[in-house]
Amino acid sequence: MSSTYHGNLSISIFGQSHAPAIGVTIDGLPAGERIDMEELGHFLARRAPGQNRLCTPRKEADVPEIVCGAVDGVTCGAPLTAMIRNTNTRSQDYDTLRDIPRPGHADYTAQIKYGGAQDVSGGGHFSGRLTAPLCIAGGICLQLLRQEGIEIFARIVSIGGITDGAPCAAAVSGKPFPVVTDEIGEQMQQAILAAKADGDSVGGVVECVVTGCPAGLGEPMFGGMENRIAQLVFAIPAVKGVEFGAGFAAAAMRGSENNDAFCMENGEIRTATNNCGGILGGITNGMPIVFRAAFKPTPSIRREQRSVSLSRMEECTLSVPGRHDPCIVPRAVPCVEAAAAIAVYDALLEARKYQKTARD
DSSP: OTTEEESSSEEEEEEOTTSSEEEEEEEOOOTTOBOOHHHHHHHHHHHOSOSSTTSOOOOOOOOOEEEESEETTEEOSSOEEEEEEOOOOOGGGGGGGGTSOOTTSSHHHHHHHHTTOSOOGGGGGGSGGGHHHHHHHHHHHHHHHHTTTOEEEEEEEEETTEEOOSOOOGGGGGOSSOOSOHHHHHHHHHHHHHHHHTTOOOOEEEEEEEESOOTTOSOSGGGOHHHHHHHHHTTSTTEEEEEETTGGGGGGSOHHHHSOOEEEETTEEEESOOTTTTEETTEEOSSOEEEEEEEOOOSOOSSOEEEEETTTTEEEEEOOOSOOOSOOHHHHHHHHHHHHHHHHHHHHHHHHHHHHHHHO
């Protein structure tokens, strides 16, 4: 069950990149919750391929179809299953990869694990295509969290070493290229196009902020909010690191610098700074949750690379055919929001169980 998340919500993602369809089953959604399909469609469109020259030319409408679990757009208590039809596949582009694995991709490890039975077309179930059903689940959780006054938004911090140092703001969510500083965003886009022209790719960092989250969500140790969020963010292919608050920079600080002093603000306990990223001991403290995810450069590149022939067991070279993003970071922004939304909503459901037990 490697593609299933188990929590208060159970989320199982199915399908492969070039299968007839991909989708998700979500068990544990409360009954009686209305799903705005138009809003969900807009959210998925932010992740969809084929939007511009910065991403893969593969075009998919990514229109979600709810198969069961809702009646007239309202959850009915049964597991909800939604799927997206794949309509623009070119499986022949991947024939070479059955024998020559792509450096940096899961081709070799999949061969070892599945013994050649894996679907190599489009990367099979290792493909970033599977983040579309992740965004269905996350998009639904975003709507439910918004009803609770909790908002989640993410932005691009850096691409190819070009960094936008401005503080994250909710206004980035409506931008086609979600950066705070548009001038720096233009430099990032030029870096992507330059890598594309060279048959290469670039990576980057996405920052996500959760506002309105109450104090008290999460558990110590294995059930901490960092753990929950990181588990879901690492489900996004190409994520290589996650940090919260000051993150790795905290390692260079003194305690007096890193500690967030408590203070009173409008009758509520807050902290003067937020180096902890809104989480202490695995439990939310009422401040915004802030984390960043690092994405590696897209491994599928036209530039010639060294590899091996699995059938001949000898070294060779490979130039990856097909349609691929020169940088997956712009399309990954809603995926990070989706992962955070699932983690936070799941923790909220757990907190309500505690509250009910305490009342009883």
